[in-house]
Amino acid sequence: MEHTPKYAGFWIRFVGEILDSILLSIASWLLEFGLLYPCYWVWAFFQARSGVTVPPFSEVFNAFFLQIVNTGLYLVISFPYYVWGHYKYGTTLGKKPLKIYVVSAKDDQPITLKQSILRYFGYGASYIILMTGFLMAAFHPRKQALHDLIAGTISIRR
Numbered sequence: 001m002e003h004t005p006k007y008a009g010f011w012i013r014f015v016g017e018i019l020d021s022i023l024l025s026i027a028s029w030l031l032e033f034g035l036l037y038p039c040y041w042v043w044a045f046f047q048a049r050s051g052v053t054v055p056p057f058s059e060v061f062n063a064f065f066l067q068i069v070n071t072g073l074y075l076v077i078s079f080p081y082y083v084w085g086h087y088k089y090g091t092t093l094g095k096k097p098l099k100i101y102v103v104s105a106k107d108d109q110p111i112t113l114k115q116s117i118l119r120y121f122g123y124g125a126s127y128i129i130l131m132t133g134f135l136m137a138a139f140h141p142r143k144q145a146l147h148d149l150i151a152g153t154i155s156i157r158r
Helices: 010-049 063-089 113-139 146-151
Strands: 100-104 153-157
Touching (some): 113 146
Antiparallel strands (some): 100 153
């Protein structure tokens, strides 16, 4: 008798992705603040020494700049988070409490590093055109999203 895995559906994967996004957002905000605040204080110190009135931190960096920096940091930390998490542990911190694991589609074994990297870059393709690549998981018989198809992976519940 052949074993059929319990595929993780669209909504449970959506919740897992929200949890991962919250964790990564908090980490990128903390990293952004940790990088920019010391820069501000060094700049403010030299401005104040030269007699210039120093504006508050919130007025030095405009919102667009902060958004660009935060997006860049989010992308930088999301790469090792997703790639290493899926490769080494088969899951991420957001998926683990929901018991979602990523395995190879052909044999239900742990994924390779190559598959994990392909899956990460496949997320970009899944986001294109209003996230239809993610919506594919709602209609695919094995609940695979576009990034799963690109990497040859499936998400299962254990």
